[in-house]
Amino acid sequence: MTARTLRLGTRRSALATTQSEHVAERLRVLGHDVELVEIVTEGDTNRGPLAQIGGTGVFAAALRNALLAGEVDLAVHSLKDLPVAPQPGLVVAAVPPREDPRDVLVARDGLTLGEIPAGGVIGTGSPRRAAQLEALGLGVEVRAIRGNVGTRIGLVGDSCDGVVLARAGLARLGRLDEATEVLDPLQMLPAPGQGALAVECRTDDTDLVELLRGLDDADTRAAVTAERALLxxxxxxxxxxxxxxxxxxxxxxGSLLISLRGFVGSTDGALELRRSAVGPIEQPERLGAELAQVFLDDGAADAIAPPRQPGPAVDAGHPQPAGPDSTPEGEQ
Structure with a gap:
């Protein structure tokens, strides 16, 4: 591909621009000039619950519209923000190597999850995290919080004893040392695609598609494909x-397999389903679909209905939907 200036669309948050700069630097090494173009999404400005303001794609829609309109050449998404259904005219040309996908606890006084006393408050805006915290039976209060990484951490020691965030977000922001515990997936399975980025461009920009393919990591793509097929x-x-x-x-x-673990639960902890499956790396979609069917056969549909928000919401001072894993800061 002939060197050209590439316009990279990104959400405006500190974490989103950090993620986009990571991709931009890899392209610059290949001899291309890259300009970051900040795009404001509805998920960045609307304070309402995600389900009321457009669902899963609320963070990706504006970036995708800018791509389709030719305002930018490529966009970087947190993969867990991206709807599973493909967007006509666009292709996820690269899924770079994934950050550690696990969740972390940031707690007062260096506490671990098991050390937070009964009646303590753990903050999260994610029904997935709330459901798994309740299922652990720790006797803590799970409270819905709003805000970006910095404002959520700022609640620790004030209105919360601890907050749960994505390790990847802290790592990318250089704040990993603030985590007091990395949560074992046996306790807290991450969101599908957590820790991974998606680099998207127009399907008809074949030169750029080919260029971006060089940023793709095959193992990461196979893993997140299985997770998103489950979803x-x-x-x-x-x-x-x-x-x-x-x-x-x-x-x-020497053969490679995908080991896939899943969780479906209710935010009150009454329902907790954990299932797993193993399949060939060449068939990630099939593996995810088959495990999903196991969940559905075991009654998962009831938990997947629109969730109750966990506890009274605490507004940390930044526009953000309450409830989803996806937030204006991307990987939280």
Missing amino acids: GELEAGCSAPVGALAEIVEEED
């Missing part, structure tokens, strides 16, 4: 209490 088959959006984590494992004969 899609469940017909659940990012505001549903669904967790998933796929990992690539190597057999003794």
Whole structure:
């Protein structure tokens, strides 16, 4: 591809621009000038619940519209913000190597999750996290909070004993040392696609599609494809209490498999379903769909209905939907 100036669309938050700069730097190394173009999405400005302001794609829609209108050449999304259904005219040309997808706790006095006393308050805007915290039976209050990474952490020691965020977001912002515990997926499965980025461009921009393919990581793409296939088959959006984590494992004969674990639950902790499956790396969509069917056979549909928000909301002072895993700061 002939060197050209590429306009990269990004959400305006600190985390989104940091993620976009990571992709931009890789393209600059390849000899291309890259200009970041900030796009304001409805998810960045509307304070209402995600389900009321447009659902899963509320953070991606403005970026995608800018792509389709030719205002930008490519866009970087937090993959867990991206709807499972493809957008006509656009292609996710690259899924770069994934950050650690696990969640973390940031708590007062260096506490771990098990050390927060009964009656303590843990803040999260995610029904997925709320459902898994309630299922642990710790006797804590799970309270809905709003705000970006910095404002959520600022609640610790004030209105919350601790908050749960995505490790990837803290790592990308250089704030990982503020985490007091990395949560084991046995306790807290991440959101499908958590920690991964999606680099999207127009399908007909074939030179750019080919260029971006060089940023793609095959193992990451296979893993997140399985996770998102699970989500899609469940017909659940990012505001549903669904967790998933796929990992690539190597057999003794050298063949590669995908190990996929999933969680579906209710935000009051009354329903907790954890299931897993293993399949060939060449068939991630099939593996995700098959595991989703196991969940549906076991009664997951009731939990996937629009969730009750966990506890009274605490507004941390920034426009943001209450309830989804996706927030104006992307990976939280």
